[in-house]
Amino acid sequence: MSSVQPATARSRRTTGRTRRRHLAAAAALALVGATLTACSDDGGPPVITWYINPDNGGQGRLADQCAADSNGAYKVDVQVLPTDASQQREQLVRRLAAKDSSIDVMSLDPPFVAEFANAGFLKPFDAQDEQSLTEGVLKGPLTTASWKNQLVAAPFWANTQLLWYRKSVASAAGIDPTAPDFTWDKMIEAASGQKKVIGVQANRYEGYMVWINALVVSAGGEIVTNVEAGKDAKPAIDSPAGDEAARIVGDLARSPAAPPAMSNAGEEEARSAFQGPTGGFMVNWPYVYSAAKEDVAGGGIAQSVVDDIGWARYPRVKADVSSRPPLGGINLAIGNYTTHPQQALDLVKCATSLKNNIAYMLDAGNPAAKGAAYDDPKVREAFPMADIIRQSINDAGPRPITPYYNDVSTSVQITWHPPTDVRAPQTPQETAQFMSDVLQGRRLL
Incomplete structure (x- = not known):
C-alpha cells in the first residue's frame, strides 16, 4: 500500500x-x-x-x-x-x-x-x-x-482511524457526522435508512482487534488489566463497556448497513465498499484519502467520489463520552x-x-x-x-500493553468472530474466560 x-x-x-x-x-x-x-x-x-x-x-x-x-x-x-x-x-x-x-x-x-x-x-x-x-x-x-x-x-x-463519510449520504439522512455527539448507533440508523453500508475491518485478524478495542475503550473500559502481572493479568472485557462494544458489533453485522462479506473485510475491502455505489460511511486509516485520489488518477473512480468524501473524528459509543480512536x-x-x-x-x-x-x-x-x-x-x-x-x-486508546499481547488479541479475535454471532453479554463473558484459560496455559489457541 x-x-x-x-x-x-x-x-x-x-x-x-x-x-x-x-x-x-x-x-x-x-x-x-x-x-x-x-x-x-x-x-x-x-x-x-x-x-x-x-x-x-x-x-x-x-x-x-x-x-x-x-x-x-x-x-x-x-x-x-x-x-x-x-x-x-x-x-x-x-x-x-x-x-x-x-x-x-x-x-x-x-x-x-x-x-x-x-x-x-x-x-x-x-x-x-x-x-x-x-x-x-x-x-x-x-x-x-x-x-x-x-x-x-x-x-x-x-x-489513527477517522470516520469517513459520503457527504451526499449524510445530507440525505439529515445528520452531521462532525457533531460532537455523533455515535455508532446514529451512523447505523442513517446508513440503514439510506440503504448504504458502513465499511469496517471485521475479518479475523488484528484489524478486527483494533475495532473492538476502540469500542471498549471508547465506552470507558479495558480489555485486560494488571498487565505487568504477565499470565496473571486480569481479563476485563466482561464489563458494561465490553457489552456496549459487543452490542454495536452485533447490531451492525445483523443490520442492512453491513457490507457484503463483512466478516472477511480488511482495510482495503472496507475502502472498496465505501468508494462503491452503496458506500456511506467507513472507519479507516488516513491513507484512504490519498489512495482515493490515486484511484482517480488511475481511472478507477470518478473525481466526484473524492469530492463527496468528508471526514470526522471516530464515532462515539456514548453520546456524552468522547471517543478513543484507534492507535x-x-x-x-x-x-x-x-x-x-x-x-x-x-x-x-x-x-x-x-x-x-x-x-x-x-x-x-x-x-x-x-x-x-x-x-x-x-x-x-x-x-x-x-x-x-x-x-x-x-x-487515542492504545491496545493492551502487555508482553502477552498475542494471546490477548487472538483470544478476542476467536471469540468475537464471526461478527454476526456477537452478542452481549454472552460474547464478553466467553472472551474473559477463554483469555484467562489461554494466559494460564489451560487452553490452546
Whole structure:
C-alpha cells in the first residue's frame, strides 16, 4: 500500500506456553540468513542495520539521509521485514533470542514493544536521551514506548482511524457526522435508512482487534488489566463497556448497513465498499484519502467520489463520552545486543527528529508522532484533515500493553468472530474466560 501498512500488527497467535517454548528454542537455532559485519569491507565507518516494516521506500530514503547527515560516522543498511506482522515478529524474535548483534535498530509495531522489552531484547534509553526522544510527541504514541517505567522505544510515526463519510449520504439522512455527539448507533440508523453500508475491518485478524478495542475503550473500559502481572493479568472485557462494544458489533453485522462479506473485510475491502455505489460511511486509516485520489488518477473512480468524501473524528459509543480512536504506527528500538549502541542511538535520534517526522510524513504518507509536524504548511496541504489526525492520535486508546499481547488479541479475535454471532453479554463473558484459560496455559489457541 502506497501510504501506510494497514495490516499493522496483523498476526497469527500462539499461547503463552507455546511462545515461551518458542523463545527458548529460538536461542538454539541458527540465525536466519547472513548477518552483517560490524564494519564495511574497506574498514570504513560501522554499518548500522535497520530492520524495517515494508513501506513505499521512505524509511530507506530516510536512512540514506541520516547516514549522510552523520558526516561519515556510520552507514545504514536497511533490511525489509515480511509484510505480515506476525512474520516480522517471528523473524526478529528468532534473531534476538540468539543474541544477534546485527540487529542495531528495528521498526516495531507498538503492541510488540512490551513483549520484546520484557524478554530483554531492547536496549533501554538513558535518562539524558529520554527528553530529546519524547519532546513534542503526542500522548497516544508516547504511552506505547515504555515498559516498567523505562523508555525502550522512540515513537517514529503514529496512526489513527477517522470516520469517513459520503457527504451526499449524510445530507440525505439529515445528520452531521462532525457533531460532537455523533455515535455508532446514529451512523447505523442513517446508513440503514439510506440503504448504504458502513465499511469496517471485521475479518479475523488484528484489524478486527483494533475495532473492538476502540469500542471498549471508547465506552470507558479495558480489555485486560494488571498487565505487568504477565499470565496473571486480569481479563476485563466482561464489563458494561465490553457489552456496549459487543452490542454495536452485533447490531451492525445483523443490520442492512453491513457490507457484503463483512466478516472477511480488511482495510482495503472496507475502502472498496465505501468508494462503491452503496458506500456511506467507513472507519479507516488516513491513507484512504490519498489512495482515493490515486484511484482517480488511475481511472478507477470518478473525481466526484473524492469530492463527496468528508471526514470526522471516530464515532462515539456514548453520546456524552468522547471517543478513543484507534492507535497504530511504528516505534524505533535498539537491539540489546548491538555492538554499536552510540551510532544506533544517533540514527534513532535522526529518524525521529521533527524535521524528519515532517519529511517522512510527506514522503510515505504516514502520520507523524510529533504534534508540531502538523503545523507544517506542506503537511497541511497534503493532509487537509491534519488537525483531526493530530487530535485523534493524541487522544487515542492504545491496545493492551502487555508482553502477552498475542494471546490477548487472538483470544478476542476467536471469540468475537464471526461478527454476526456477537452478542452481549454472552460474547464478553466467553472472551474473559477463554483469555484467562489461554494466559494460564489451560487452553490452546
